[in-house]
Amino acid sequence: MAASPLNKGDFVPDNAPAPQKVQGSLLSLFSLKGKTAIVTGAGAGIGLSVVRGFAEAGANVALFYSTNSKTPERAAEIEKEFGVKAKAYQVNLKDAKKTQEVVDQAVRDLNGRLDIFVANAGIPWTKGASVDGPIDHYLDVVQTDLDGTWYSARAAAAHWRRQKEEGTDLFGNKLENFTYGSFIATASMSGHIVNIPQFQAPYNAAKAGVIHMVKSLAVEWAKFARANTISPGYIVTEISNFIPDETKEIWRTKIPLGREGLPEELRGAYLYLASDASTYTTGADLIVDGGYTAP
Numbered sequence: 001m002a003a004s005p006l007n008k009g010d011f012v013p014d015n016a017p018a019p020q021k022v023q024g025s026l027l028s029l030f031s032l033k034g035k036t037a038i039v040t041g042a043g044a045g046i047g048l049s050v051v052r053g054f055a056e057a058g059a060n061v062a063l064f065y066s067t068n069s070k071t072p073e074r075a076a077e078i079e080k081e082f083g084v085k086a087k088a089y090q091v092n093l094k095d096a097k098k099t100q101e102v103v104d105q106a107v108r109d110l111n112g113r114l115d116i117f118v119a120n121a122g123i124p125w126t127k128g129a130s131v132d133g134p135i136d137h138y139l140d141v142v143q144t145d146l147d148g149t150w151y152s153a154r155a156a157a158a159h160w161r162r163q164k165e166e167g168t169d170l171f172g173n174k175l176e177n178f179t180y181g182s183f184i185a186t187a188s189m190s191g192h193i194v195n196i197p198q199f200q201a202p203y204n205a206a207k208a209g210v211i212h213m214v215k216s217l218a219v220e221w222a223k224f225a226r227a228n229t230i231s232p233g234y235i236v237t238e239i240s241n242f243i244p245d246e247t248k249e250i251w252r253t254k255i256p257l258g259r260e261g262l263p264e265e266l267r268g269a270y271l272y273l274a275s276d277a278s279t280y281t282t283g284a285d286l287i288v289d290g291g292y293t294a295p
Contacts, residue, residue, distance in 0.1 A: 033058030041121030043068030045237030053267035093148035112170035164224035181225030218283035233289025256291030
């Protein structure tokens with residue numbers, strides 16, 4: 001009989017350590033001082049807001065971008081404003097090899113360690129009903145939103161596993177203040193419901209896939225990293241610029257809070273999952289949608 005692929009010790013360690021007593025004040029748990037975070041899709045919108053929040057909390061930050069040429073300028077501004085290391089990297093997240101290479105380079109550049117990875121990059125479906133939608137657009141959406149998240153997770157996990165097993169950074173120095181890696185993927189309320197009146201089946205499917213994939217990774221990675229998703233509702237960013245105002249008015253009638261959210265209103269959710277305030281939170285999906293999915 002072939003060996004079982006299941007290793008109980010992967011997610012229910014027989015020698016599981018006793019819970020560590022929380023030290024310091026509650027607010028101190030939210031500090032990211034001395035830690036390193038990578039955020040994809042960081043040139044604008046949710047990603048940029050998250051990067052700024054992490055930098056304010058003390059983290060060194062890598063801003064990954066695809067086409068937003070202003071991202072290096074944003075990184076320089078963040079470095080100056082918050083006194084942390086901030087560096088921009090252009091990367092095609094649909095290319096697994098390139099993704100790994102750029103993640104490795106960012107870790108080398110930012111103190112040889114990785115604590116947090118936010119897989120935030122994503123693009124919308126803009127072609128209406130799927131029966132008429134072009135295949136190349138479908139592939140672009142799914143490869144960016146789902147495959148890119150998987151490639152990012154895989155690249156980050158290799159660092160967290162090594163750090164947990166060896167207790168050192170890339171340069172052999174003892175790691176300080178490292179408990180687990182934290183992987184956070186930006187999913188969407190569209191992974192829970194079917195949006196109306198617009199049609200966007202490929203996007204919805206990709207985001208539903210992100211949620212379930214990350215829950216699965218939370219089990220696989222239990223020894224060295226936590227994995228969670230955040231599912232925003234309608235947020236005022238460039239990703240929805242193609243939507244006509246009359247459609248957005250329909251959205252607002254379905255949101256109990258009566259409005260779209262702002263990127264800044266997501267910072268607290270990301271900081272919670274990134275920090276030691278959430279050391280017992282893994283496999284979770286946090287919906288931040290103004291109540292849209294509540295009814």
